[in-house]
Amino acid sequence: MSQNPNSDSALAAAIPAVICFGLYKGLKAMEAHDVLLYLFGGGALFCALLTSFRLVRDVQVGIALKRLLKPGGIHGRVEQLNGYDPRSLGLHTDNEDGNGLMLGHLMGSPAPELIYYKGDGHGLIAAGTGAGKTSSLSKGWTVGLGKHHNRIITSKGVDIAVATYRFLTQELKHHVVCIDPYRLMAAHGIQSDDFNPCDILVDLAEKESADIFDKAREIALCLIPEGLEASGENKIFRSVGRQFISNVLIYLAIEQAETGELCCNLAYLNRLLNSGTEDLLEIFSRMAIIPHFDGAVARAGKRFLSQFKNNPKSAQSFITETQEGLTIFEPATPIGKSCEYSTFKLSDIKNPNKNVTFHIILPPEKSGINDTFAGLALNSICTTAIEADSFHPQVTIIADEFENLSTAPIPVIERVLKIGRTRGVRLFAFIQDQESLKARYGQLSSMFWTQAAVFMAMDIRNVEEAEEYSKRAGQRSIVTDSATIPKQGGEFDVSVNEEGIPLIRLDELTRMPKFTAILFKEQNPPLMLDLVHYKQIDPWIYRIDDVPGSPAEGHFPIEYRA
Numbered sequence: 100m101s102q103n104p105n106s107d108s109a110l111a112a113a114i115p116a117v118i119c120f121g122l123y124k125g126l127k128a129m130e131a132h133d134v135l136l137y138l139f140g141g142g143a144l145f146c147a148l149l150t151s152f153r154l155v156r157d158v159q160v161g162i163a164l165k166r167l168l169k170p171g172g173i174h175g176r177v178e179q180l181n182g183y184d185p186r187s188l189g190l191h192t193d194n195e196d197g198n199g200l201m202l203g204h205l206m207g208s209p210a211p212e213l214i215y216y217k218g219d220g221h222g223l224i225a226a227g228t229g230a231g232k233t234s235s236l237s238k239g240w241t242v243g244l245g246k247h248h249n250r251i252i253t254s255k256g257v258d259i260a261v262a263t264y265r266f267l268t269q270e271l272k273h274h275v276v277c278i279d280p281y282r283l284m285a286a287h288g289i290q291s292d293d294f295n296p297c298d299i300l301v302d303l304a305e306k307e308s309a310d311i312f313d314k315a316r317e318i319a320l321c322l323i324p325e326g327l328e329a330s331g332e333n334k335i336f337r338s339v340g341r342q343f344i345s346n347v348l349i350y351l352a353i354e355q356a357e358t359g360e361l362c363c364n365l366a367y368l369n370r371l372l373n374s375g376t377e378d379l380l381e382i383f384s385r386m387a388i389i390p391h392f393d394g395a396v397a398r399a400g401k402r403f404l405s406q407f408k409n410n411p412k413s414a415q416s417f418i419t420e421t422q423e424g425l426t427i428f429e430p431a432t433p434i435g436k437s438c439e440y441s442t443f444k445l446s447d448i449k450n451p452n453k454n455v456t457f458h459i460i461l462p463p464e465k466s467g468i469n470d471t472f473a474g475l476a477l478n479s480i481c482t483t484a485i486e487a488d489s490f491h492p493q494v495t496i497i498a499d500e501f502e503n504l505s506t507a508p509i510p511v512i513e514r515v516l517k518i519g520r521t522r523g524v525r526l527f528a529f530i531q532d533q534e535s536l537k538a539r540y541g542q543l544s545s546m547f548w549t550q551a552a553v554f555m556a557m558d559i560r561n562v563e564e565a566e567e568y569s570k571r572a573g574q575r576s577i578v579t580d581s582a583t584i585p586k587q588g589g590e591f592d593v594s595v596n597e598e599g600i601p602l603i604r605l606d607e608l609t610r611m612p613k614f615t616a617i618l619f620k621e622q623n624p625p626l627m628l629d630l631v632h633y634k635q636i637d638p639w640i641y642r643i644d645d646v647p648g649s650p651a652e653g654h655f656p657i658e659y660r661a
């Protein structure tokens with residue numbers, strides 16, 4: 100757009116109009132000749148008309164300019180952060196049906212409303228230690244879900260289990276199972292449960308179901324996981340080790356089903372492995388003559404026998420691999436002692452007539468040693484839940500310390516992520532950051548992002564992650580204008596330029612205030628949330644007990660109603 104104030108402006112036409120009109124008036128008073136009157140009168144009229152045209156034109160240009168200077172939004176619908184009503188993104192502000200997981204409070208909103216996710220999808224929460232995950236998310240979820248909703252909870256130590264035990268058992272009437280081999284609950288006067296992950300094999304052996312092969316293989320895979328950097332000879336030994344574990348377990352399951360002797364458990368297998376070749380060879384010989392499962396067990400027995408006879412050195416290598424996988428089930432250790440049989444039924448997780456909460460409890464100082472056990476327990480419960488093939492009762496897995504539950508991918512997790520939605524099993528996994536998840540799950544880790552309906556991050560310190568979230572948040576459009584001011588008699592120029600800038604910048608993410616989170620719900624623009632401590636919420640503050648021995652929580656005024 101350009102204008103020349105000297106020749107093209109409204110003023111340039113108005114001045115001659117005034118002059119002509121003044122002359123016309125003067126000439127008229129002097130009673131000058133008609134021709135002169137017509138000349139100046141016409142001139143004044145012409146200039147006046149030109150002035151009005153130019154005024155109209157200038158107003159139009161002004162309006163057009165105003166419009167240009169506003170963002171047109173061609174860079175997406177996103178114009179400002181938190182410019183969306185959480186409800187329009189499929190989130191909720193009530194939890195009447197008890198399916199909601201409370202995520203926080205919309206930053207900047209004056210209403211004391213809590214935001215809940217109620218869908219069937221999965222969630223991923225990335226935050227370091229001390230970010231508020233336990234106090235502002237997982238404890239509240241444990242007591243905020245309705246009675247009809249079953250829960251599986253993993254956490255560091257007994258904190259959540261003890262804090263919510265009274266409410267879950269006495270008020271919600273849940274059957275609370277504490278898989279707690281170290282008996283950490285005893286200090287709080289609460290009975291722990293024993294768990295034998297191989298129980299299910301005995302059931303399947305009784306039913307002569309061929310499912311037993313898959314189940315046994317899965318247990319073996321939890322015990323001897325395939326790390327990401329696996330390669331070479333060791334990989335073969337591990338593979339044979341897994342075959343060994345699964346076949347011997349199937350044999351022991353058949354034995355237990357027929358004789359009732361408690362032998363199908365990992366402590367028994369551990370003892371067998373460590374008591375010398377003689378005992379092993381005897382087991383293989385016994386396996387070699389049983390007819391079950393079309394002779395599959397017998398064939399495995401014969402195979403192991405000939406391996407020991409013809410190639411004792413390699414046999415020793417896979418035995419070593421297996422012994423390693425089973426060390427935590429040394430019969431003298433707490434885990435070894437608590438795995439003879441289960442004091443609860445796994446199938447309760449999908450029993451429509453039961454309401455259950457499962458806690459998997461290991462001492463925090465032992466994480467890194469006993470991960471396998473936690474992973475195996477989680478794997479067993481989830482497999483049962485997925486295979487029940489029923490949406491109800493719904494199950495929420497609140498997996499604190501998710502990456503520390505195993506040293507390699509937990510086999511069932513891929514199925515949970517892919518089909519959990521239709522089987523009423525949703526996984527909310529807490530991770531430290533993306534790197535730690537990748538370290539465990541490798542290529543599978545991208546599936547967490549593609550499958551998670553909710554992603555939340557707090558305390559972001561990693562610049563690459565911040566950059567990724569900033570990109571994912573998208574852009575807003577801004578309009579910049581530039582003008583050249585005319586020199587005397589010159590033209591002036593205004594140019595406008597619309598461009599995209601990040602909706603939220605990388606540095607805004609790395610400097611987010613403490614106890615605030617960025618939330619991505621599916622493919623929507625992000626919301627910024629304030630985390631809400633359970634003590635700020637009525638009635639959760641009355642449902643969650645203080646845990647003796649844990650650092651006392653501060654005082655928080657009650658500001659919200661759940």
Ligand SMILES: Nc1ncnc2c1ncn2[C@@H]1O[C@H](COP(=O)(O)OP(=O)(O)O)[C@@H](O)[C@H]1O
Binds near residue numbers: 227229234632652653
């Ligand atoms: N929303 C909140 N506002 C203020 N303080 C909080 C909030 N959430 C948690 N805290 C405090 O932060 C500390 C760490 O919280 P915690 O939930 O244990 O973190 P994490 O589980 O992520 O390690 C606790 O002392 C807790 O009282």
Ligand SMILES: [Mg+2]
Binds near residue numbers: 232233499
């Ligand atoms: Mg915590």
